[in-house]
Amino acid sequence: ELANRMAERVADVVKALMQNGMMVTQNQSIDADTAELIIEDFGHRVQRVSDADVEQVIDSVVDDPDKLKPRPPVITVMGHVDHGKTSILDAIRNAKVVAGEAGGITQHIGAYQVTTDSGQVLTFLDTPGHAAFTSMRSRGAQVTDIVVLVVAADDAVMPQTVEAINHAKAAKVPMIVAINKCDKPSANPDKVRTDLLQHEIIVEKMSGDVLDVEVSAITGKGLDELLENIALQSELLDIMANPDRSAVGAVIEAQLDVGRGPVATVLVQNGTLRQGDIFVVGEQWGKVRALINDQGERVKEAGPSVPVEVLGLNGTPEAGDVMNVVETEAQAREIAEYRHQAAKDKRAAAGAATTLEQLLAKAKADEDVVELPILVKADVQGSSEAIVQAMEKIGNDEVRVRVLHSGVGAITESDIGLAEASNAPVFGFNVRANASARNTANQKGVEIRYYSVIYDLVDDVKAAASGLLSNEI
């Protein structure tokens, strides 16, 4: 690549590197300083390209507040396994989408839109659960405006319910509680409500401000009320976008389709995406050849909160990648290539795991009050609670420890997902990470620390925090 850019022969560049004591092959990455030396050796001029230079075409659009218009809210359904997330999503789709449209063949493209009886349009993400939610968030796409927390009335609050609550809280997304399976004789909705109190969720019926609805995905009872409540909540949130600008979206899902090539479902977040638009999405780019909506119809354009399948990509992006429309193919290609190289360099710089100190330094740069987010997993409830209490006592005006999630049991992939999305380390107290969690943590650079003495854990966090304070200028 370097030889290419200098229009020199690869062999000459490798030779020059070797003469400088670098035994490299032509496909190896070299660091920027070495590259600079070599470039000067060859008598070329160095031009360092930073993220800011390449990406500035993307960030340059600022929305005029006058142009903002309300857009439909985007909803993710979360909750414990088997509590009825999929059933609720299907029941809403069947009740609201099939009617009307000619042909009426709904397409599963990863998200769908419904219209409530009072005329409000809502966009549902079709992949329930917090794994998808968190992996999107860790790639930079926060698309969800409202979380519907599904809790089965015959089972009440379970471990994944708690995880879902903590994921929603970490993302600062408001929740609505759907108490499901109320058709069952064993249903006990009030148990759900009291269980939720322990997790600081006070529902309306307990005089709190979290909306709760009793539903049944099987009989359909309460689903209309749930939709109206979502509409109500979204009005309070003032959800806006500017349809009259170039589009920004997020990839909901993507795959390589045998007949159609790479296909991505994109949820437009701002602006309007049109056929013919040139775009960059993650490390890929393309030109919109066709747009297909959730009814399987070809459409010419898609505005804010509309999910569409996009054809015309040069490669398959990943869920959570952000799509930006740009002016020219040259720009799109340059940004995609730059990102591809940057990602490769990042992978090459192995061992670049985030340590506690780095995390703090990063957090410090962002805000006045540094919040150090952490996750705690322990062998027993008592230890977990004791650690959380100790952690919450650490801190002062400048540094604060925030426990995103705490629980009992081994460290799982879901924990790593949340940690990555929030740039948090994971503390294991007398528990270990399971194999898949360990692998994911290594790949994503999430730090896991193990302890068997609470004071050691507290001391480490304190030391990191005070070290940071003394670094202050």
Ligand code: GDP
């Ligand atoms: P998920 O894992 O949260 O997506 O749960 P599913 O939607 O797959 O539902 C799990 C099981 O609960 C299935 O057998 C459903 O038929 C059943 N189920 C879901 N909702 C209801 C409900 O409202 N009432 C009853 N009786 N069963 C339900």
